[in-house]
Amino acid sequence: MGKRFFLIVFFLAQLFAYSQVPKLSDKAEISVMTCAGDPSVLYYAFGHTAFRVHDPIRGIDVVYNYGTFDFGQPNFYLNFTKGRLLYSLSRSSFERFSFTYEMEGRWVRQQVLNLTPEETNQVFQFFESNFLPENREYLYDPLFDNCSTVMAKILTENFGDEILFEPPKDETLTKEKSAQPTFRDLVKSHLQTNSWGDFGINLAFGAVVDRKATLRERIFLPYQAMYQVRAAKKDGKPLLRKEEIVVDLPEIKDNSSFFTTPCFVFLLLLAFIAWITFKDHRNSYHRKWLDFSLLFISGFIGLFLMVLWFATDHVYTKSNWNVLWLLPVNMIMAFVVVRKNLMPVWFKKYLWLAIGLMGLTIMLWIFKVQVFSPLNLILMTILSVRYWFMLKFKSA
Numbered sequence: 001m002g003k004r005f006f007l008i009v010f011f012l013a014q015l016f017a018y019s020q021v022p023k024l025s026d027k028a029e030i031s032v033m034t035c036a037g038d039p040s041v042l043y044y045a046f047g048h049t050a051f052r053v054h055d056p057i058r059g060i061d062v063v064y065n066y067g068t069f070d071f072g073q074p075n076f077y078l079n080f081t082k083g084r085l086l087y088s089l090s091r092s093s094f095e096r097f098s099f100t101y102e103m104e105g106r107w108v109r110q111q112v113l114n115l116t117p118e119e120t121n122q123v124f125q126f127f128e129s130n131f132l133p134e135n136r137e138y139l140y141d142p143l144f145d146n147c148s149t150v151m152a153k154i155l156t157e158n159f160g161d162e163i164l165f166e167p168p169k170d171e172t173l174t175k176e177k178s179a180q181p182t183f184r185d186l187v188k189s190h191l192q193t194n195s196w197g198d199f200g201i202n203l204a205f206g207a208v209v210d211r212k213a214t215l216r217e218r219i220f221l222p223y224q225a226m227y228q229v230r231a232a233k234k235d236g237k238p239l240l241r242k243e244e245i246v247v248d249l250p251e252i253k254d255n256s257s258f259f260t261t262p263c264f265v266f267l268l269l270l271a272f273i274a275w276i277t278f279k280d281h282r283n284s285y286h287r288k289w290l291d292f293s294l295l296f297i298s299g300f301i302g303l304f305l306m307v308l309w310f311a312t313d314h315v316y317t318k319s320n321w322n323v324l325w326l327l328p329v330n331m332i333m334a335f336v337v338v339r340k341n342l343m344p345v346w347f348k349k350y351l352w353l354a355i356g357l358m359g360l361t362i363m364l365w366i367f368k369v370q371v372f373s374p375l376n377l378i379l380m381t382i383l384s385v386r387y388w389f390m391l392k393f394k395s396a
Helices: 002-019 076-082 094-104 117-131 149-162 183-188 196-204 222-231 262-283 288-310 330-339 345-366 375-391
Strands: 029-035 048-055 060-068 086-093 108-113 137-139 240-247
Touching: 029 117, 029 222, 048 094, 048 117, 048 149, 048 222, 060 094, 060 117, 086 094, 086 117, 094 108, 094 240, 108 222, 117 149, 149 222, 183 196, 196 288, 222 240, 262 288, 262 375, 288 330, 288 375, 330 345, 345 375
Parallel strands: none
Antiparallel strands: 029 048, 029 108, 048 060, 060 086, 086 137, 108 240
16 A cells, blocks of 8 residues: 555656646747867867757746766766766756856857747757656766767657758868768867877777768767758758857867877887887896886786776777787786796797787778777887897897
8 A cells, every 4th residue: 555655646746747847938949059179178178069948938048968977976987987977967057058168268059949839848848857856867978878969869759750860061160071980080080189188099999989970970979969950951941940159269279289299208208218228238238127117007008908898888999909919918927027037938929929919900900990099109119129129138
């Protein structure tokens, strides 16, 4: 009896909650809000998508934001690493939303959707239903389920086959010019080539992101979502009624110095290790700490990439062939170098294998099985210099 009573009360509460959603007037509008990226901050580099409901008659002007997360979540960093991070829908006033982006120096564009009053109310009800505590959280995926992909989800769930996405004609705000970009191309279009963010993402991404992204899949980037709203049709008519600039600011440029880039740091490291190796070779001296460090660090990074591949729910870190040159076994080999005065014969065979796998990695790159960062070549050269040096030592 008690359980049945609880279910009845819960059902009535839900019914009451839905009845509290006001009906919008005929003057109400629903807009897709696109916010500029900031290349100096990796989290902001790709921009943002949100949704505005504005009804001047009812005095409603709110923004629904599907890109909210809480650092205070239990096991936040562990869930982030595993690919199980929960994002949630938040709601704020339009004034507060636009002020935030103005303070950050990022432009905001508004695209008012061409909807009837009934359709506007339908989408508004959808937002309010999503905003219920039991509905507002979702499992975040940066490529397939984020603040931007939800735009296509909202439209297709509410209007089905009436929505037709067509190739956008104007992509002036992006550096990606390819007619058939891959996921990696699309991500890189918002990152500086010689940046730590670009290097790290390319290292973590596997071969799965080197396939062509369909028109619908490109919507994971807010700029692409904005372009597609311009070109989309609803029941044969333009989905876009009008587009306006809400916060008028120039696109943010990356003004970082070359001396802080990974290319400069890696070249400096290569020059240092080449000089040290030359001295060691001339003096027949082995700096074990250097080889231990290089082997252990490269092996640890390789092990981390293996964990991302096999032990997480991330789709985009699968089939990552960077592990062919960042060998996880290097962590064990680092201790062999420290403990042995003479290089074992089997260890030299291992070094030849490691060099051969570097060559295989480059072949996979040439045949576009996986695209790698050009910066990898500098790091491969660093490892190869020390591998060559260790091969010159007498065997045990």
